[in-house]
Amino acid sequence: MAAIATEVPEQVRRRRRTGLKYGIGFTAPFMLLYAAFVLYPVVQAVQMSFFDWDLLGSVREFIGIDNYVRMLWGEGITWSMTHQFGWRLALLALAVGLMIRPLLNRRITGWRLAGVVGVLVLVFALGFHPAEGGFWFDPEFWVALQNTLVFTAISTPLIVGLGLGMAMALQGRRRGVRVYQMVFFLPYILPVSVVTLVWTYFLSPNQGLLAALLAPLGIDPVPWLASTDTAMLAIVITTVWWTVGFNLVLFAAGLQDVDPSLYEAASLDGAGAWRKFVSITLPGIRHVLLLVLVMQVIASFQVFGQVNIMTGGGPGTSTVVAIQHIYETGFRDFELGYASALSLFLFAVMLVVSVIQMRFLGKDDK
Amino acid sequence: MSTMTAPRTTHPTTRPRSASPMTPAVANRSPRRALMTTWYHVAMIIAAVVWLIPMLWMLSLSLSDNAALTRNTQSLIPVEPTLENLLGVFSVGLTSRWFINSAIVSILTTILTVLLCAMAGYAFARIEFRGRTIVYASVLAGLMIPKEAMFIPLFTMFADMTMHNTYQALILPRIAAPLGVFLMTQFFSQVPQEVEEAARIDGAGPWRTFFSIMLPLARPAMIALAIFTFVQTWNDYLWPLVSATKSEMFTITTGLASLQGNFAQATELGSLMARGLIGSLPLLLVFLFFQRHLIRGISMTSGGK
Numbered sequence: 001m002a003a004i005a006t007e008v009p010e011q012v013r014r015r016r017r018t019g020l021k022y023g024i025g026f027t028a029p030f031m032l033l034y035a036a037f038v039l040y041p042v043v044q045a046v047q048m049s050f051f052d053w054d055l056l057g058s059v060r061e062f063i064g065i066d067n068y069v070r071m072l073w074g075e076g077i078t079w080s081m082t083h084q085f086g087w088r089l090a091l092l093a094l095a096v097g098l099m100i101r102p103l104l105n106r107r108i109t110g111w112r113l114a115g116v117v118g119v120l121v122l123v124f125a126l127g128f129h130p131a132e133g134g135f136w137f138d139p140e141f142w143v144a145l146q147n148t149l150v151f152t153a154i155s156t157p158l159i160v161g162l163g164l165g166m167a168m169a170l171q172g173r174r175r176g177v178r179v180y181q182m183v184f185f186l187p188y189i190l191p192v193s194v195v196t197l198v199w200t201y202f203l204s205p206n207q208g209l210l211a212a213l214l215a216p217l218g219i220d221p222v223p224w225l226a227s228t229d230t231a232m233l234a235i236v237i238t239t240v241w242w243t244v245g246f247n248l249v250l251f252a253a254g255l256q257d258v259d260p261s262l263y264e265a266a267s268l269d270g271a272g273a274w275r276k277f278v279s280i281t282l283p284g285i286r287h288v289l290l291l292v293l294v295m296q297v298i299a300s301f302q303v304f305g306q307v308n309i310m311t312g313g314g315p316g317t318s319t320v321v322a323i324q325h326i327y328e329t330g331f332r333d334f335e336l337g338y339a340s341a342l343s344l345f346l347f348a349v350m351l352v353v354s355v356i357q358m359r360f361l362g363k364d365d366k
Numbered sequence: 367m368s369t370m371t372a373p374r375t376t377h378p379t380t381r382p383r384s385a386s387p388m389t390p391a392v393a394n395r396s397p398r399r400a401l402m403t404t405w406y407h408v409a410m411i412i413a414a415v416v417w418l419i420p421m422l423w424m425l426s427l428s429l430s431d432n433a434a435l436t437r438n439t440q441s442l443i444p445v446e447p448t449l450e451n452l453l454g455v456f457s458v459g460l461t462s463r464w465f466i467n468s469a470i471v472s473i474l475t476t477i478l479t480v481l482l483c484a485m486a487g488y489a490f491a492r493i494e495f496r497g498r499t500i501v502y503a504s505v506l507a508g509l510m511i512p513k514e515a516m517f518i519p520l521f522t523m524f525a526d527m528t529m530h531n532t533y534q535a536l537i538l539p540r541i542a543a544p545l546g547v548f549l550m551t552q553f554f555s556q557v558p559q560e561v562e563e564a565a566r567i568d569g570a571g572p573w574r575t576f577f578s579i580m581l582p583l584a585r586p587a588m589i590a591l592a593i594f595t596f597v598q599t600w601n602d603y604l605w606p607l608v609s610a611t612k613s614e615m616f617t618i619t620t621g622l623a624s625l626q627g628n629f630a631q632a633t634e635l636g637s638l639m640a641r642g643l644i645g646s647l648p649l650l651l652v653f654l655f656f657q658r659h660l661i662r663g664i665s666m667t668s669g670g671k
Contacts, residue, residue, distance in 0.1 A: 022572045023495025030486035031501065033542040037520065038508050044519035053522075169410070176407060182657060183414040187421070189649045189660075191601040193623035194642040198420045200626065201427075201439070201635070209423045212440035241420065246664060253665040302514040305603040309623045323514055323604070330518050331608060339518045346515045354510045 042347070045340045053337035055330065067341035071141055076134025084126045091126075095119040111359055118352075141342065143317045144325035147232065151321060152300035155236045160292055162240065163247030168281070170248075171255050181252060185245035192242075192305035199238040200225065200310055225311055228318040235306050235319060242306075243299075247292050254288030255281070294357040301350055322346050428452060428640035435635045451640035461641050463614055464621035469648070471536045471606075471617060472599040478541045479595045480588050487550025488576050492562065502551070508544035514604055521608050531615045536606055540599055546591050553587040554580065586662070593656050594663035600649055618645040 049068070052061045098116050102108035136142055166184055170177045187195065202208050205221035215221075224234035262280045271279070282289070304323035307313065313320035313328070320328075326346070330339035423442055427435065431446035438445055456462040489495070490502045520539055521530075529535045557580065565575045581588075606620045616624060622645050625638060653660065 019493050019495035023489050023493045023498060026489035026493065026572070026576070027486045027501065030482040030542065030547060031505075033482070033538060034505065034508060034544065037523075037539040037542045038511055038513070038516075038544065039504070041516045041519040041523065042511060044523065045516060048519060048522065057525075174403070174406070176410070180410050180414055184417055185657075185661075186418070186653065189597055189601075189653050190646050191619040191622065191649070192603050193619050193621075193626065194646050197622060197626055197638065197642045198424045202420050202423060207439045207635075209419070209440050209442070213419075241417075249661050249664045253661075298512065302512055304514065305623075308607075309626055326515075326518065327604075327608075330521070336518055336522060343515050343518050347512060350512050350515065351510060 045344055045347075048337050048340035049344055051337040053335070053340070055334035055336050063337075067338045070137040070338065071341055071345060074130050074134060074136035076131045077128050077136075078131040078134070079127045080129070081127065083129045088123045088126050091119055091123045095123070115356075140317060140320060140325055144320045144322050147318070147320055148301060148303070148322045151232060151236065151303055152297055154233075155239055155300055156293065156296045158236065158240050159244050159247055159296055160289075163244050163292065164251050164285075164289070166244070166248045167251035167255055168277075170252060181248065184248055187242050188245040190242065193309060195238060195242045196306055196309040199234075199241070203234055203238075226315060228315050231311050231315060231319045235303075235310060238306055238310065239303070247296070250288055250292055251285065254285040258284035290357070294353060297353055298350055301346065301353075424639050424643060427636050428643050430636045432634055432636045439635060448636075451636040452644070454637060455640050455644045458637070460613055460616070460621065461618070461644070464616050464618040465645065467533075467536075467610075467615060468600055468618040468645075470533060472596050472648075474533070475537050475540045475599045476592050476596045478537070479543055479546055480592045482541060483543060483546030483550045483591065484581065484584060484588060485576070486547045487552075488554050488580055490547065490551040491554035492557075492580075493572065505544045505547050508542075509548065513539075517604055517608055520605075524609060530609050531612045535609045536615075536617070539605065540602070543595070546595070549591055550584065550587060553584055557583060586659075589656070589659045590663035593652060593659050596652060597649060597660070621645075 050062060050064060052059055052063045052066075054060070095116050098112060098119070102112060130136060170181050202210055203222075203224040205211050205223045205226075208221075211221035222230060224230045258281060262284075263276060266276050266280060302323055303321050304327070307319050307321050307324050308327070311319045313324050322342075323346070326339050326342045329335050329342060419442070426442050426444045427439065428451050429444035429447050429449070430441075430451075431448050432451070434445040456465075486505075490498060490505075524530050524535045561579065561583070562575060565579050570578070600617075601619055602617070603619050603623065606617045607623070610616055610620065613621070613624070622642055625641065
């Protein structure tokens with residue numbers, strides 16, 4: 001026994017030593033590219049965000065936090081209790097809700113505390129707004145932020161709900177189910193510019209097929225992309241058509257793992273369809289559901305192609321989204337330093353979403 | 367892999383245990399059930415056709431005569447049918463160049479991504495070396511870095527190296543896919559220890575073990591990753607848009623987008639749609655031939671669910 005005990009570490013040490021050679025050999029090609037093109041750009045973005053960094057390379061001047069001030073502040077900003085009152089009240093209710101259980105148990109985890117503090121900071125921050133005669137330094141930043149949130153808030157439930165509904169309609173092993181699934185998935189593989197090409201014309205009030213299809217129903221042609229009221233909705237519809245198949249496939253994979261005998265047992269107990277959905281389907285796919293939700297939110301924050309090609313952010317600023325704003329700041333106004341600051345803000349927001357996701361998924365695994 | 371095959375064997379209709387006691391009941395209800403099945407398929411076929419209408423319309427327009435389209439575009443049946451648009455795609459404009467660009471970029475990106483991710487994944491899963499945990503953790507952290515949000519510093523980097531408007535600029539940043547490494551690591555860590563030990567006893571070093579034993583074993587995972595990468599690269603929009611600014615370096619995705627901005631709008635609608643159709647053709651073919659792998663790739667993206 002003693003001989004083995006001394007022998008094993010020696011063997012392990014030797015394997016580790018030769019292992020290092022091969023470990024580096026196998027990982028180096030990937031790690032070099034990864035460090036150069038994924039990790040380093042984040043560092044570079046932080047650095048650039050403190051500079052007045054001109055695209056054409058003529059100006060690179062250190063300006064401290066001026067870019068961040070320009071993004072988040074303005075002239076004559078005041079704080080008032082009642083600004084955005086409804087939203088802040090809702091957030092406050094969320095913070096209180098998060099505290100109920102810890103208060104009852106007299107125990108609080110660091111994560112929950114961080115969450116509650118974060119929400120409270122947000123409640124406070126939403127009180128800032130330009131006073132009479134004041135203005136934000138970059139009003140388009142706030143418009144873009146709001147449009148991105150609106151896009152996310154409308155498209156996510158639509159895509160997730162429709163994806164789940166379709167997956168459930170196709171649940172089971174009926175003949176032909178695979179073909180239907182393929183049909184609904186098909187648009188997902190199209191390049192974004194082909195999707196926008198079809199939909200820009202499809203929605204067109206005088207040339208588009210949609211207007212022709214709706215005319216017999218007595219619906220007048222709608223200038224979808226030319227009106228500030230409907231442009232965002234048109235982009236949402238296009239996005240739903242394009243991407244719902246992806247979620248359908250994820251949900252279909254999730255549904256296959258729900259134990260079918262549970263449905264049989266529930267039927268014997270006389271459970272209805274809704275009851276089965278709530279008590280069996282939803283718990284069975286909660287992992288996939290959460291994953292799809294988070295992926296959808298993160299993808300929505302990065303929406304760009306559809307918007308840039310279909311409306312270019314217009315009419316007016318009604319469809320300017322976060323990446324569009326970054327793109328225009330960098331490549332229309334040539335202000336790469338400020339664009340970096342905007343990128344980092346978006347990155348931070350998405351990081352928060354990712355961390356929340358990991359907290360939820362981690363908790364589920366226990 | 368198991369997620370693809372398992373459901374078929376566990377589903378009640380194919381499971382003998384539950385099928386046999388149900389047989390009399392099924393026989394009793396069969397006319398009603400047959401009717402319900404019919405209605406189900408009717409509803410599904412209608413839904414599927416509605417879903418495909420935009421694509422069918424695109425096909426119809428691309429088969430229509432351009433002059434006729436100035437009078438009527440709102441038809442699902444080709445107006446004055448002609449193959450002129452589809453045949454003319456490669457002879458007019460830069461479309462063929464864009465198509466070749468996309469093919470070069472997508473194929474090279476796919477091959478390199480799969481190879482590099484498989485190598486790194488093998489090392490993270492099977493080779494013990496100092497610092498492995500930290501390095502792997504740093505790769506996983508990369509999953510949280512949104513590549514769409516980091517294009518500004520990446521642009522500056524390539525501008526400083528004066529490498530824009532090259533294939534390298536379009537390919538290199540796309541190879542470093544943390545997700546690919548994650549998937550391959552997951553795959554290799556499931557391969558039984560014995561497989562590798564047998565090779566080692568035969569005197570094979572890690573490189574030979576990897577190339578002659580592990581890579582062939584990993585073929586399903588690699589095909590799935592390859593197809594997923596190919597589709598993503600072909601469809602990439604933001605990075606080619608900022609990096610390749612010369613029109614002869616456009617990919618088909620950015621090229622088609624540029625046409626939508628300044629094409630003599632309705633007069634060439636049929637030809638425009640034909641370009642879109644041809645531009646999607648490689649993806650449609652991949653979809654037709656590899657749909658199973660594509661779907662598996664997506665299921666894998668969800669972290670093996």
